[in-house]
Amino acid sequence: MRNPSRLARRSSRLHHAMWLSLAVASLSLPALAADGATSVRLPDTSRFPESVTADANGTLFVSSIADGGVLKVGADGAVVSQFLKPGDHGTRSTFGLLADPKRGVLWVASNDATPLGAKGPTSTEGAWVKAFDVATGAMKTSVRLPGAKALANDFALDGDGSLYVTNTFAPQILRLKPTATEFEVFVEDSVLSKGLDGIAFGADGNLYVNTFMGGELFRIEVKQGMAGKVTQLETSRPLKFPDGLRPFKDGFLMVEGSGALSRITVSHNSAKIELLQQFAGPTGVTVAGDRIWVSEGQLGLMSKPAEAGREGPSFHLRSVDVR
Numbered sequence: 001m002r003n004p005s006r007l008a009r010r011s012s013r014l015h016h017a018m019w020l021s022l023a024v025a026s027l028s029l030p031a032l033a034a035d036g037a038t039s040v041r042l043p044d045t046s047r048f049p050e051s052v053t054a055d056a057n058g059t060l061f062v063s064s065i066a067d068g069g070v071l072k073v074g075a076d077g078a079v080v081s082q083f084l085k086p087g088d089h090g091t092r093s094t095f096g097l098l099a100d101p102k103r104g105v106l107w108v109a110s111n112d113a114t115p116l117g118a119k120g121p122t123s124t125e126g127a128w129v130k131a132f133d134v135a136t137g138a139m140k141t142s143v144r145l146p147g148a149k150a151l152a153n154d155f156a157l158d159g160d161g162s163l164y165v166t167n168t169f170a171p172q173i174l175r176l177k178p179t180a181t182e183f184e185v186f187v188e189d190s191v192l193s194k195g196l197d198g199i200a201f202g203a204d205g206n207l208y209v210n211t212f213m214g215g216e217l218f219r220i221e222v223k224q225g226m227a228g229k230v231t232q233l234e235t236s237r238p239l240k241f242p243d244g245l246r247p248f249k250d251g252f253l254m255v256e257g258s259g260a261l262s263r264i265t266v267s268h269n270s271a272k273i274e275l276l277q278q279f280a281g282p283t284g285v286t287v288a289g290d291r292i293w294v295s296e297g298q299l300g301l302m303s304k305p306a307e308a309g310r311e312g313p314s315f316h317l318r319s320v321d322v323r
Contacts, residue, residue, distance in 0.1 A: 111152055
């Protein structure tokens with residue numbers, strides 16, 4: 001068994017390091033997306049969006065670290081409504097989102113993000129993953145992540161419907177099988193200790209993840225439903241606070257907190273990072289129809305106190321054409 005006191009010290013250091021990383025990111029926020037990109041301004045009750053996902057109809061869903069809840073945005077980008085009200089069903093700060101078209105549900109990560117400077121709308125402890133019926137909003141599943149210190153960050157689904165979750169506060173990827181009521185540890189490796197974040201399956205059937213603080217990209221071999229070798233990929237340029245990761249054509253789309261939306265192409269143990277667009281502190285990415293949508297979370301600004309008489313930051317979804 002792992003030493004509990006040692007684990008607590010490591011978790012405390014990780015919380016502190018993430019806070020510092022977010023503060024650094026706020027010092028050099030890039031320019032907004034180029035003129036002509038479709039954008040949606042989010043209401044002031046949904047600050048610091050963390051993730052965005054789209055269902056089969058192109059409807060967008062957006063989470064909020066600061067305020068919780070999940071916004072629903074029409075396929076035309078013009079209609080904004082509340083899919084999940086802040087605090088409903090015991091939710092707190094909302095992180096990763098993933099639409100699951102086979103089951104007709106939306107997966108939502110809910111966390112106590114107090115160590116990151118976000119108290120959220122409730123006092124619910126721990127990290128939770130919940131599934132809500134897309135049509136009715138009814139909660140279908142609610143499962144807590146194991147361990148005293150955990151943070152459910154982002155999701156991926158395999159062909160059998162199993163859900164994979166990155167645990168940012170531990171070097172773990174957890175799996176929830178379709179009929180399971182508890183998570184199992186799919187992989188746990190100390191090389192993944194620098195803030196697991198984005199996760200996605202590649203066309204090769206393997207799992208890919210990044211680390212927010214480490215600026216790393218990993219491939220985890222998957223054979224017959226079992227995790228194999230963990231390999232760090234050599235990237236064509238350094239990554240700065242990599243976050244949302246999604247499958248795209250023969251590779252992936254990824255955003256970085258420092259501003260970049262990039263296309264990733266993997267060859268053997270190397271990854272080519274091709275810049276597509278710059279945004280303001282992007283946190284999540286999804287594809288809906290012929291548009292790539294990005295949530296501008298600007299998470300670094302959470303650590304900056306509001307100045308009297310100065311208007312707070314605004315938050316947007318912005319999009320560019322699929323290329």
